[in-house]
Amino acid sequence: MIEIDEISKLYDGRAVVDRVSMQIPASTITAIVGTSGSGKTTLMRMVNRLIDQTSGQIKINGQDITGTQPHELRRRIGYVIQGHGLFPHQTVYDNIATVPRLLKWDRAKIEQKVRELLALFQLEFDSFARRYPHELSGGQQQRVGVARALAAEPDLLLMDEPFGALDPIIRAKAQSDLRDIQRKLGMTILLVTHDMDEAFRLSDRIAVMNAGKLLQYAEPRTLLTHPADSFVAEMVGQAERAFRLLSLNGIDAIAEDGQAAGAALPADLTQREALSDLLWSGRDAAPIAQPDGNAPRRVTLSRLLAAAAER
Amino acid sequence: MQIAAGSLTRALFGLGILAFLVRPEWFEPALRLLVDQNMPVIYLQGNLLSLLLQHLALVLAATTVAAILAISAAIFVTRPVGSDFLPLSRSIVSIGQTFPPVAVLALCVPVLGFGNGPTLVALIFYGLLPIFENALTALRTIDPAVLEAARGSGMSEPQRLMRVELPLAMPLIISGIRLSAVISVATATIGSTVAAKTLGEVIVAGLQSYNYAFILQGGVLVAALALLIHDSLTILERRFGLRRLATTDGKP
Numbered sequence: 001m002i003e004i005d006e007i008s009k010l011y012d013g014r015a016v017v018d019r020v021s022m023q024i025p026a027s028t029i030t031a032i033v034g035t036s037g038s039g040k041t042t043l044m045r046m047v048n049r050l051i052d053q054t055s056g057q058i059k060i061n062g063q064d065i066t067g068t069q070p071h072e073l074r075r076r077i078g079y080v081i082q083g084h085g086l087f088p089h090q091t092v093y094d095n096i097a098t099v100p101r102l103l104k105w106d107r108a109k110i111e112q113k114v115r116e117l118l119a120l121f122q123l124e125f126d127s128f129a130r131r132y133p134h135e136l137s138g139g140q141q142q143r144v145g146v147a148r149a150l151a152a153e154p155d156l157l158l159m160d161e162p163f164g165a166l167d168p169i170i171r172a173k174a175q176s177d178l179r180d181i182q183r184k185l186g187m188t189i190l191l192v193t194h195d196m197d198e199a200f201r202l203s204d205r206i207a208v209m210n211a212g213k214l215l216q217y218a219e220p221r222t223l224l225t226h227p228a229d230s231f232v233a234e235m236v237g238q239a240e241r242a243f244r245l246l247s248l249n250g251i252d253a254i255a256e257d258g259q260a261a262g263a264a265l266p267a268d269l270t271q272r273e274a275l276s277d278l279l280w281s282g283r284d285a286a287p288i289a290q291p292d293g294n295a296p297r298r299v300t301l302s303r304l305l306a307a308a309a310e311r
Numbered sequence: 312m313q314i315a316a317g318s319l320t321r322a323l324f325g326l327g328i329l330a331f332l333v334r335p336e337w338f339e340p341a342l343r344l345l346v347d348q349n350m351p352v353i354y355l356q357g358n359l360l361s362l363l364l365q366h367l368a369l370v371l372a373a374t375t376v377a378a379i380l381a382i383s384a385a386i387f388v389t390r391p392v393g394s395d396f397l398p399l400s401r402s403i404v405s406i407g408q409t410f411p412p413v414a415v416l417a418l419c420v421p422v423l424g425f426g427n428g429p430t431l432v433a434l435i436f437y438g439l440l441p442i443f444e445n446a447l448t449a450l451r452t453i454d455p456a457v458l459e460a461a462r463g464s465g466m467s468e469p470q471r472l473m474r475v476e477l478p479l480a481m482p483l484i485i486s487g488i489r490l491s492a493v494i495s496v497a498t499a500t501i502g503s504t505v506a507a508k509t510l511g512e513v514i515v516a517g518l519q520s521y522n523y524a525f526i527l528q529g530g531v532l533v534a535a536l537a538l539l540i541h542d543s544l545t546i547l548e549r550r551f552g553l554r555r556l557a558t559t560d561g562k563p
Contacts (some may be wrong), residue, residue, distance in 0.1 A: 050462060075465030085460030089478045098464050148464070158463075 001026045002047065002156065002188065007056030009042050016042050018212035019056070024205075026061075026155070029182055029189040030217075031199035033235065034209035040192045043209070044158055047190065048077045060156060075099050078149030078187070082161035084141045086133040092118075092144050093129040099152040117147040120181060139170040146178070150185070159191040163198065175201055196237060200244055208232045220248055225311040242308040246272035251288060251299045254307050260285035260298040275304045321538070328535045331528075332360045345523040354513045354525050363532055366509040369427060369499055370540070373434030374492045381439045382484060385446035386472065400443070408440035412498050416505050430502030430509070437498055438491035445487025449480030482552035489544035496537040500529070510536070 002024040009017040017039040024030050032040040045051040047058055049070040058065045065073055086095050093114055100110045118125045121143040133141055142163065149157055162178075163171045179202055182189055193199055199206050200220050207217040208231070216228035224241050227233035237244065251274045252267060264287045265274055278286055278301050285300040331338055335353045342353070384400050387393035412433040419429030453476060461475045503511030510529050517525025 048463065050459075071465045071467045073465070074463055079460070079463030081456055081459055081463065083456045085454070085456035085463075087457060087460070087475060087479075088454075089475075098466075102465055102470070145460075148460075 001061055002190070003057075003059040003062075004043075004047075005057045005059070007043070007046060007058060008054050009039070009046060009051060010054040015212050017046070017053075020209075020212075020214040021056075022207060022214060022217045024188060024190060026188050027182075027186045028204040029179070029191065029202050030205045030207060031191045031193055031203040032207045032209060033193060033196060033199050036194065037211075038209040039212040040207075040209045041160055044160060044190060044192050047156075048074045048079060048158055050074075075102055075152060076154055076156075078152075078154040078157035080146050080149045080157065080159040080162045082164040084133075084145035084165070086141055086145060086148070088133050091130050091132055092123075092136070095133070095144060096148045096151050098148055103152055113151055117150060120184075121147050121177070123147075138166055139174065142166055142170075142174055143177075146181075150181075150187075153185075155187055157187050157189045159189060161193055162191065163193075163195075171198075178202065196235065200247060208235050210235075221245065224248075243272050243275075245310065246270065246275055246304065246308050249307070254303045255288055255297045255299055256303065257295055258285075258298045259296050260287045260300075262286055264289040265299065271299075271304055271307055274299050275301075275308070278304065321542070324535065324538070328532065331532075332363070335359065342524040342527070345527065350520070350522055350524075354516065354528055359510075359513070359528070359532065362508065362510050362512060363536065366496070366499055366511075366533070367536060369430060369502070369507065369509060370434065370492060370495045370536075373431050373495055373499075374438055374488060376431075377435045377438035377491055378442050378488050380435070381442035381487075382446050385443055385450055389447065389450040390468075404439040404443045407436040410436065412437050413501060413504075416501065420505050425506040427502070427507045429505050430499060430507035433502070434495045434498060438495050441490040441494070442484070442487040445490070446480060446484045449483035450476055453479050478551075482548050485544060485548040485551060489541060489548065492540045492544065493537050496533060496540060500533055 004020060004022045004024070006019050006021055007017060008015055008019050020039075020043060032044060034040045042051055046053050047060075047065070049065060060077075087098070096114045096117055097110050100113060105113075114129065115125050118128060123140065123143065128136075128140070128144075133144070136144065142165070146159075146162065149159075163174050166174060175198060178189075191199075191202065203220065205217060205219055206223055208215045208223065208228075210231050216223060216232045218226075223232060223236050224245050227236060247270050249271050250267075251265065251269050251271055254271065260283070262281060262283055265277060267288055267290070269277075274286070278284070278299075283301070285298045288297045288299055290297060339353060381404065384404075388397040388400050415433035415436055416429045419432050423429050423432065457475065457479070458471070461471045466474065499507070499509045500511030500514055502509050503515045510532050513525050513529030513532070517523065517527075517529060
């Protein structure tokens, strides 16, 4: 749980972050979105004291962050930056071991942790541990960057445009991997992005900032159906609103019993993907793949259209 | 092929130098062609090997002191507290480089007397600039994302310096030390004009008596020493640098 209370940052008397308050629930993913210069990165960097606030208060799990030395605070908070920032002179192993070593973990515990994280990120220990960052692909570098941030088992992970340097295909995979890992480990993630699709795909809640002010902090659906003002509406993309709504839910939410013709859709599809499939194949309904012996279920165009306009 | 040929030439040259140091008389017939009939051919007023070692020791001492001073200064002015001193320290080391070593020698002799002292001072002054400038460039051009990651991971300032900044700056710093040491090898010869024990002694003796064989012996030995230092520091530099040649465009 992170409580941000009336936090401001002034540079030369100009507020870059202007009296922002928000409560971020534990074990959720929050994305801060906004145009460049909106103060979103400054807000995030105040949480681990890379920038000191001018006024206001931030508490993590009830503790005021100014009560701890900045470098000690940062060892308890994972931090992932755009372009990964791996140490080029250190191996993958040493990079991941950075914070545990600062915390003086013993050798065996560190090695166990590195093995565990490499396995979690689908990197073979024997072939990757001794490699240097320049010997990795962009996607692998990014995963090692996240693994390094998670090495000391932080409750909170801050991510600044973590997928910005990746190409679209690897990015989609990295995003879904992050989501899975967050569910598995249960940490709180605060993520800065300018990519609305990324924010919708990943987050439980989205904070929209403009000119240093927090305009709205709500669940993705609420942002779409009840934007606080015209800026938020524009930011979440009015033209795509219906599709965004559909992309938030899986087809099981609107599935019904019954038969339908044609190829079955995988059960884990989003409603948006199902709609696309129906439009493309020219069907009014499609069967949903079911485990053997279960009653047949289907998704229909009319229910998809209704879901797209639901508010 | 080219590299192999280069190393072969170096090796042969090195063997020749060693042979000359151990058995100078082998070279007497060749060197005799350079001098008049009744002149000495081989420099015998001092042992050449011991002169070479003293020359080397002087250069090493001067370069070590210059490196410590220059690197400390570069570290200091790249910290937030020291950034105000950047222009000042830059001009001090530049003056050190512009000031002719001969003038430094002349100015030091009245204070330090004849011998190695003035030469050491001149070499230290003269050697500061390449090391300082390289260390400064190295420390100021580290990828900001890497420094940000180091801060974000919770490294304290000294930890950042020792674990990230210095290791990353090391290849360029060593290259500055190499440059400085090679210049010092050559510059140290003029120390012999104020009675420093260096190979310059041989050259000076040759110049005073029109003995070209002496001049050649001294000159070649100084060149050999410069090559030796250049090569060993290049190897050291590579060892530090090899692993991260392709940090920007790294693909497996």
